[in-house]
Amino acid sequence: xxxxxxxHQRIHPAVDVEAPPTPPLVSRGSSLSEKGTPARPHAPIQMxxxxxxxxxxxxxKNGTGCCKCICWTISLLVLLxxxxxxxxxxxxxxxxxxxxxxSIDNLNISRLGLNIDMSLYAEFDVKITAYNPNKKxxxxxxxxxxxxxxxSNTKLSDGSLxxxxxxxxxxxxxHVPLTGQTQYGSTxxxxxxxxxxxxxxxxxxxVDAPVSIxxxxxxxxxxxxxxxxxxxxxxxxxxxxxxxxxxxxxxGMKL
Numbered sequence: 001x002x003x004x005x006x007x008h009q010r011i012h013p014a015v016d017v018e019a020p021p022t023p024p025l026v027s028r029g030s031s032l033s034e035k036g037t038p039a040r041p042h043a044p045i046q047m048x049x050x051x052x053x054x055x056x057x058x059x060x061k062n063g064t065g066c067c068k069c070i071c072w073t074i075s076l077l078v079l080l081x082x083x084x085x086x087x088x089x090x091x092x093x094x095x096x097x098x099x100x101x102x103s104i105d106n107l108n109i110s111r112l113g114l115n116i117d118m119s120l121y122a123e124f125d126v127k128i129t130a131y132n133p134n135k136k137x138x139x140x141x142x143x144x145x146x147x148x149x150x151x152s153n154t155k156l157s158d159g160s161l162x163x164x165x166x167x168x169x170x171x172x173x174x175h176v177p178l179t180g181q182t183q184y185g186s187t188x189x190x191x192x193x194x195x196x197x198x199x200x201x202x203x204x205x206x207v208d209a210p211v212s213i214x215x216x217x218x219x220x221x222x223x224x225x226x227x228x229x230x231x232x233x234x235x236x237x238x239x240x241x242x243x244x245x246x247x248x249x250x251x252g253m254k255l
Contacts, residue, residue: 095215098133099251100166102207102227105129105173109238113189120185122156124149124178126205132166138214139166142222145209147176151202154188156180161209192236200245203231224254 091097106127115121126147132139141164148158157180166172182188195201207227213220232246 091215095134095136097137097213099253100139100211100225101131101133101251102229102249103129103131104205104229104231104244104247107203107231107233107242107244109236109240109242112192112236112238114185115181118184118186120156120182120188122149122178122180122182124157126159126176126178128174128176128207130161130166130172130174132168132170135168136215138168140212140214140219141166142210142212145207147178148206149178149180150204150206151188151192154182156182161207165214196236199234201233201236203233205229205231226252226254 104126106125108125110123110125112122113120126149128147130141141161143163145161146158147161149156157178159176159178161174161176164172192201205228207225207229209225209227210222211225212222227249229247229249231244234243234245236242
């Protein structure tokens, strides 16, 4: 028995026109992953420029070279001072240097008076003994020395020592003439006459002698020997014997 074939009709779901539209399952700009889940949208790639530091070689500064030169110069000077100091110490302990000494043996006045212009004129004759106490050092007395007589910080007369060589532990007697002229002689003469009444006249005798030191066969640099002797005499009368009542000498050296 055959069943007549009825016309097949397709069944379509009814569409509700008034219902709101269903939102899409996948948002715009996104895609489905292999598992069917919506993948996150890719953020747009932002380009950023990174500056690359460029190293520039700094040219050498002139100040650095100057500092090195100054440091080397100072180092050489310090080294030179150390060498000179060590040499001086060695020479001192080997030779035991001592300053020469002086003694005033006699003092005579040939003339002491006033000139027409009221200046004071004085002539002295000094007998002085120079002694070299060193055992291994000789002394050369050079030109340019000075021997002078002073009263109350006023120079009365001066002269010069002769040029000569003095050996080890040698005593040399020198006769030195001194002459001088001083302004304001009347005031100075009155002070001398008043001092002479006391029988004690203070005088200063000063020595400034350039000398060279001899160590063996070596002649060293010139130095100046200084001496100052404080004297007390009883009179300053011309052509009369003068007695030296007291004498005290101090010594020094000047490079």
